[in-house]
Amino acid sequence: MPLYFLNLFNFLVADVRDGLGPFLGVFLQQNHWQVNKIGFVMTLAGLTSIIITTPVSMLIDHIRYKKNIGIIATISIIIGCYFIYHYPNLPMTIISQMLIAIAGATLISATVSITMGLVGPDLFDKQIGYNESFNHAGNACAALIAGIASYYFGLKAIFILMSCSAFLAITALALIPSRQIDNKIARGLNVNQTSPQPFFKLLKNKKLFILAVTIGLFHLANAAMLPLLSQSMVAKNIINKPGSYTAMTIIIAQTTMIPMAIFAAFFAKRHEYRILLVLALVVLPARGLLIGTIQHPLVLLPAEILDGVGAGLIGVAIPGIVAKIMQGSGRFNTGLGIIFTCQGLCASCSHYLAGTIAKYHGYDQAFLTLSLIALCALVFWLVFTKDVSFG
Numbered sequence: 129m130p131l132y133f134l135n136l137f138n139f140l141v142a143d144v145r146d147g148l149g150p151f152l153g154v155f156l157q158q159n160h161w162q163v164n165k166i167g168f169v170m171t172l173a174g175l176t177s178i179i180i181t182t183p184v185s186m187l188i189d190h191i192r193y194k195k196n197i198g199i200i201a202t203i204s205i206i207i208g209c210y211f212i213y214h215y216p217n218l219p220m221t222i223i224s225q226m227l228i229a230i231a232g233a234t235l236i237s238a239t240v241s242i243t244m245g246l247v248g249p250d251l252f253d254k255q256i257g258y259n260e261s262f263n264h265a266g267n268a269c270a271a272l273i274a275g276i277a278s279y280y281f282g283l284k285a286i287f288i289l290m291s292c293s294a295f296l297a298i299t300a301l302a303l304i305p306s307r308q309i310d311n312k313i314a315r316g317l318n319v320n321q322t323s324p325q326p327f328f329k330l331l332k333n334k335k336l337f338i339l340a341v342t343i344g345l346f347h348l349a350n351a352a353m354l355p356l357l358s359q360s361m362v363a364k365n366i367i368n369k370p371g372s373y374t375a376m377t378i379i380i381a382q383t384t385m386i387p388m389a390i391f392a393a394f395f396a397k398r399h400e401y402r403i404l405l406v407l408a409l410v411v412l413p414a415r416g417l418l419i420g421t422i423q424h425p426l427v428l429l430p431a432e433i434l435d436g437v438g439a440g441l442i443g444v445a446i447p448g449i450v451a452k453i454m455q456g457s458g459r460f461n462t463g464l465g466i467i468f469t470c471q472g473l474c475a476s477c478s479h480y481l482a483g484t485i486a487k488y489h490g491y492d493q494a495f496l497t498l499s500l501i502a503l504c505a506l507v508f509w510l511v512f513t514k515d516v517s518f519g
Contacts, residue, residue, distance in 0.1 A: 130246055131255065133303045135262045137198075138239070140297035142266030142382075143274075143290055144205050145232055151274070152212075152225075153355040155283050159216045163359060167352075167483025169218075173225035174476015178469050181233040185465020188234075188241050189315040189324070189458070195306060198238040199298050204231035206294045213287050233468060240447050241461050242304070245314030249455060253448050257393020260443040264385035264436075266293075271378035316451070316460025324458025335453050336463055338512050342405070343446060344470040345505035349412055349498045351475035352482035354381070354435065357419055357428065360491035377432050384436020385443070392444035401449045402513050408441035409506040416499025420492045 156166050188194060208228040212221055239259070247255045270289060277285030317324065330336060354377055395404055415434040419427055446467060454463040478498070485494040 130304045130308050131258075133300050134243065134246065134255075135258060137297055137300040137304075138259045138262040139266035139269075140293050140300055141202060141235065141239075142263045143270035143293040144202055144297060145235055145263075151283060151286055153359050155212075156216065156221070157359065158283070162487070164480075164483050164487045165218070166359075167480040169221055169225055170355075170479035170483075171476045172222055173229040174472050174479070176226040177229035177233045177472040178476070180230045181237070181469045181472055182462065182465040184230075184234045185237045185461040185468070186327075188237050188465075189461045192311050193306075194238050194242050194245070194309060194311075194314070195301055195304060198235055198242070198301050201231040201235040201238065202294050202298055202301075204228070205235075206291055209287060209290060213284065229472075233472065236468065237461055237465055240464060241314045242309055244316070244451070244460060245309035245311060246304075248310070248313050249316075249451060252451055253396050253444075254393050256447050257389050257444050260389035260392075260440065261386045263443075264382040264389060264440065268379050268382035268386070271376075271382060275376060275379065314460075315458050316454045316456065316463075317458040318456045327459070327462065330457070330459055330463055330466065333453065333463075335516060336450075336466065338509070338516065339446075339449055339453070340467055340470040342409070342505055342509045343442075343467055344474040345501060345508060346409060346412065346442065346474075347471045348474035348478045348481070349416065349502035349505065350435075350438070351478035353416060353419065353495070353498055354378075354432075355479070356482050356486065356491065356494060357431065360486070360495075361425055377428050377435075380429060380432035381435040381439065384433050385440035388437055388440025389444050392441045396444065396448050400517060401445055401452065402509075402516070404441055405445045405449070405509060406506070408438045408445060409502070409509055411438040412502035413499045413506065416495050416502055420495030420499060423492075 152170070153166050156169075157163075188197065191197065205228050208224040208231070211224045215221075240256070243255055243259055244252055270293060274286045274289055277289065315324065357377060392404055411434045415431050415438070418434070419431050447464060450464045450467060451460060454460040457463070482494045482498060485497055
């Protein structure tokens, strides 16, 4: 029964975890923001996430009340979105995005930790696949409803939808019995262990370093692609319903991610995680090249299918690989926090980098630059993991 509530929570929180996500850029555009300022705000929010992610993950390794952390984080995201909607000026938007970034990073780590504590390392691969599948399904459903609602009522409908989803997500999380979350297992300790490894040993872990660099490059290339796609179509006057168009990019990507996450979970049981990550890395350069060379609104169909394939695979691969690397260390969430820190750093820089290139050299050049960075991620992973096993 706890896993049913966990799956329901992942479905419902999908509409909440990233705040406004790709809708933020369109919303700020409609409030007369320039593309480079939008990129600046997103970058600042990402930097805030970077500062807080590893300390929060270390705290989650130690604290027993993981559900409470998840509930507080969910409420904080809604508060941040409320202030952005009602006061879309630069200072308030910066403060709200920083709050959302902190809460979002906390919520991700807490969810993974709760999952490990409920099912243990033997079933973790399978359940993390279900987590991702339900999360993507929730994103797709929310985007579909948001797209229809924003078409008739504008972007304000998205805020109402998020508030309802947040309330239901908190209810689902509260229904998971705390006593069934094994805090020792949740932090990656073995049955006969009583204390974790010293923190400094994580900084010397070669496998963790290789993974961190690869994921960093991946998100430097990936983070800006989806919001920039909608912004480019608006700037070129190719579409006149940006809210609905943005919703469609999310629906296509998230729908594709559902089967890919399940596939990734079963693939990881039979093959090396190294191969799984290669599959995720291959599609990103192709996606950027496609968007950067085709000037048509329907490019969103193949582009976001590729997005779904890559994100669906990597969403399962990251916690799975970290679980293998950190098993027995007692620092599972801390290790995951280090990876998320690199992810957040590069994702935030992605928005500012892409926004600046788009302003001075055009959107097409921005997409091609992101595609080149994605290719670097693939090459790095292939070269430095040639003789390394990730389980």
